[in-house]
Amino acid sequence: MPDAIALEHAWKFYGDYAALRDLTLRVDAGSCCALLGRNGAGKTTLLRILAGLSPFQRGRVTVFGQSPNSEKAREQVGFLGHGIGVYEDLSARENLHFFARVAGIRNSNTIANDWLDRVGLARVAAMPVRQFSRGMRQRLALARTFLHTPGVLLLDEPFTSLDDRAITMLSDLLTEARQRGATIVFSTHQLREAFAIASHVALIENGRLCYTGERTPEMLDDPALLYRRYMDAGAA
Amino acid sequence: MREKIAIGLAIAAAGLLAYDLYQIFLVLPDEAMQGAIYRIIFFHVPAAITGMIGYFVALTLSVLYLSSGKLRWDSLAASVVEVSVIFSVVNIVTGSIWARVIWGIWWTWDYRLTSALVCVLIFSGYLMMRRAIDEPTQRARLSSALCIFGCVDVVIVWKSIEWFRNNHPGPVLSIRTGGGTIDPAMERMIYFNLIALLLMAAALVLVRTRQEATAREIDSLRRLANAA
Amino acid sequence: MPGVQTPGSSHVRPLPAMIGSVRQALSVARKDLAIELRTKESLNAAGAFAIAILLLLSFVFDVTSEETRNIAGGLLWLVFAFAGALVFNRGFARELPNECLDALLASPLSRASLLIGKAIANLAMLLVVEFVSLIVFGIFYDIRWWLHPGELAAAFVLATWGISVVGAVFGALTVNLRLRELMLPVIIYPLLIPLLIAAIEITNLLFSAQPSQADQLLWGRLLIVFDVVFTALALLLADTILIT
Numbered sequence: 001m002p003d004a005i006a007l008e009h010a011w012k013f014y015g016d017y018a019a020l021r022d023l024t025l026r027v028d029a030g031s032c033c034a035l036l037g038r039n040g041a042g043k044t045t046l047l048r049i050l051a052g053l054s055p056f057q058r059g060r061v062t063v064f065g066q067s068p069n070s071e072k073a074r075e076q077v078g079f080l081g082h083g084i085g086v087y088e089d090l091s092a093r094e095n096l097h098f099f100a101r102v103a104g105i106r107n108s109n110t111i112a113n114d115w116l117d118r119v120g121l122a123r124v125a126a127m128p129v130r131q132f133s134r135g136m137r138q139r140l141a142l143a144r145t146f147l148h149t150p151g152v153l154l155l156d157e158p159f160t161s162l163d164d165r166a167i168t169m170l171s172d173l174l175t176e177a178r179q180r181g182a183t184i185v186f187s188t189h190q191l192r193e194a195f196a197i198a199s200h201v202a203l204i205e206n207g208r209l210c211y212t213g214e215r216t217p218e219m220l221d222d223p224a225l226l227y228r229r230y231m232d233a234g235a236a
Numbered sequence: 237m238r239e240k241i242a243i244g245l246a247i248a249a250a251g252l253l254a255y256d257l258y259q260i261f262l263v264l265p266d267e268a269m270q271g272a273i274y275r276i277i278f279f280h281v282p283a284a285i286t287g288m289i290g291y292f293v294a295l296t297l298s299v300l301y302l303s304s305g306k307l308r309w310d311s312l313a314a315s316v317v318e319v320s321v322i323f324s325v326v327n328i329v330t331g332s333i334w335a336r337v338i339w340g341i342w343w344t345w346d347y348r349l350t351s352a353l354v355c356v357l358i359f360s361g362y363l364m365m366r367r368a369i370d371e372p373t374q375r376a377r378l379s380s381a382l383c384i385f386g387c388v389d390v391v392i393v394w395k396s397i398e399w400f401r402n403n404h405p406g407p408v409l410s411i412r413t414g415g416g417t418i419d420p421a422m423e424r425m426i427y428f429n430l431i432a433l434l435l436m437a438a439a440l441v442l443v444r445t446r447q448e449a450t451a452r453e454i455d456s457l458r459r460l461a462n463a464a
Numbered sequence: 465m466p467g468v469q470t471p472g473s474s475h476v477r478p479l480p481a482m483i484g485s486v487r488q489a490l491s492v493a494r495k496d497l498a499i500e501l502r503t504k505e506s507l508n509a510a511g512a513f514a515i516a517i518l519l520l521l522s523f524v525f526d527v528t529s530e531e532t533r534n535i536a537g538g539l540l541w542l543v544f545a546f547a548g549a550l551v552f553n554r555g556f557a558r559e560l561p562n563e564c565l566d567a568l569l570a571s572p573l574s575r576a577s578l579l580i581g582k583a584i585a586n587l588a589m590l591l592v593v594e595f596v597s598l599i600v601f602g603i604f605y606d607i608r609w610w611l612h613p614g615e616l617a618a619a620f621v622l623a624t625w626g627i628s629v630v631g632a633v634f635g636a637l638t639v640n641l642r643l644r645e646l647m648l649p650v651i652i653y654p655l656l657i658p659l660l661i662a663a664i665e666i667t668n669l670l671f672s673a674q675p676s677q678a679d680q681l682l683w684g685r686l687l688i689v690f691d692v693v694f695t696a697l698a699l700l701l702a703d704t705i706l707i708t
Contacts, residue, residue: 014371014372014455014456015373015456015459016452016453040463051569052707053707053708057305057373069703071574081563081566081567082563087499088561089499089503090498099567101488103573148572361654364647364650365641365647365651374640377704377707392686392689392693393657396658396686397661
């Protein structure tokens with residue numbers, strides 16, 4: 001299987017401090033990889049590097065064989081960080097239309113309207129986001145992330161702070177994305193949910209990769225197993 | 237090792253400066269038109285040249301940082317700019333003192349005075365921006381970009397203000413004039429003092445770079461402590 | 465395996481690169497102007513500021529004297545430079561709520577297009593402020609500014625583009641800084657000096673009845689050099705500046 005994402009001995013520094021240390025990780029195309037680890041372990045940093053938002057200093061990082069900062073790679077990436085990434089003063093339709101155009105989609109109007117239907121915001125499409133409820137914003141953010149049918153999805157703690165309807169929607173979107181062959185990398189704290197959808201797991205501790213491999217059935221039975229077995233207890 | 241080099245440079249600068257001062261004040265005669273005050277040129281011109289050399293060294297270092305990503309180039313660039321700004325200020329202050337005596341005014345909006353002041357302002361902005369960014373890698377990247385913009389701008393500033401107005405004394409060094417406007421003994425002292433000031437600048441840069449490295453180490457230790 | 469599926473390829477068609485970049489830059493500018501038309505944050509602040517300063521200036525010198533005409537260019541461009549800082553500060557700060565900047569930077573939009581798009585939005589907003597100020601200035605100070613409308617428009621667009629590019633670059637550079645609003649003017653004003661000199665000179669020339677062709681050409685050339693050099697630098701350094 002070809003690698004959708006490959007990191008080879010990647011280092012990320014803030015000044016002299018190494019936030020990611022000698023990280024080597026491959027994510028097969030079509031797999032779903034859960035990034036696990038404590039707060040500040042480097043999960044967000046890793047996702048931001050893959051999205052081309054943050055530079056790394058040493059090693060090699062590729063997304064579909066391209067540098068993550070290149071436009072080729074970014075055409076394939078759907079990124080959802082902690083913020084929802086939509087403009088408060090634009091309407092839902094204007095937001096999606098804008099992001100579709102920026103992604104180089106030709107029939108941006110049709111795509112924007114399709115997605116408004118899909119996330120159930122067609123009726124309020126002309127309303128500025130400022131007036132939206134939390135749930136409506138989250139669904140709009142999901143539409144923004146998925147509207148250019150990305151080949152790689154990079155999601156930073158996607159299930160935190162979503163309401164029930166948005167969680168269902170995200171699960172459906174992720175299932176559908178995997179069916180069409182997309183690769184998913186997401187960070188999370190919720191082990192049980194993570195193991196339910198992940199095909200692979202990667203455990204990061206202090207910027208180092210402690211474990212990576214397929215999600216095994218025994219992890220489902222005992223979610224804390226991974227932490228107990230591979231995390232260096234002394235480091236805490 | 238670096239400390240030894242810095243000390244060596246400082247000693248060489250001090251020695252040469254002592255010799256220069258002896259020559260300037262006790263050997264060379266007063267100038268025919270201006271009297272004793274002309275001696276300020278021995279510091280005024282070398283300080284200006286030292287500052288200018290510094291800005292373009294900083295430009296080179298900034299480009300080196302952006303192409304290599306090695307933080308030591310950035311630390312060096314920051315140190316060079318800081319020292320160069322000091323020399324530019326020396327240049328402006330000595331010029332002002334001279335102008336007060338000869339022209340009767342502290343300042344005139346001549347193109348070289350104005351350009352020198354603009355340089356100081358641009359690179360003071362560089363130093364201020366560095367202080368406003370905590371993360372060393374981000375700071376290095378953004379300030380390198382600013383340094384490149386600043387240096388390119390300095391060239392345009394110089395040209396545009398020259399078109400705008402001009403009443404500073406003309407060039408004196410024979411590489412600019414082809415010779416004949418300055419006594420060779422006096423011109424030699426300008427170059428001697430330039431070497432002395434450059435040595436001094438280099439020593440200061442080395443000391444300052446060491447501080448930058450230490451600051452980075454402290455920052456990384458603080459991050460390590462926060463992560464644990 | 466041929467199936468490194470690029471599922472987006474059905475409608476993500478790379479247009480010829482140049483046209484694509486320009487189109488993306490225009491999308492960014494259009495988006496910013498749409499938001500601005502709705503909120504009027506920058507325009508109201510910059511416009512009100514410009515008019516207040518024009519009013520204050522009437523206490524500085526004798527408004528009826530011939531002298532007004534000689535310093536009119538200087539007065540106007542100082543007002544525009546200060547009003548510009550208000551506009552530029554908002555430019556990238558607008559992307560901060562909801563982490564829109566991250567969404568934009570992770571999208572296929574090129575960094576250069578983003579920067580140029582912001583500069584175009586800056587240009588449009590500043591030109592509006594300038595036009596309003598010019599009318600107000602003409603009324604307050606009895607200046608006949610419409611004597612050479614073609615040349616004046618060209619000079620204003622050239623000068624304002626230079627300010628707008630510098631404003632976009634340094635708006636991006638300072639967007640994540642502490643004291644963002646204070647850092648921006650401290651950095652941009654010294655850099656803008658050559659541009660402002662040329663703009664002031666050429667404006668003064670064009671307010672007079674018989675402007676010297678040679679001088680117009682000289683300062684016009686300086687404006688063009690500044691625009692070309694700084695636009696090129698902005699494109700060259702866009703990837704360095706716009707990464708977090």
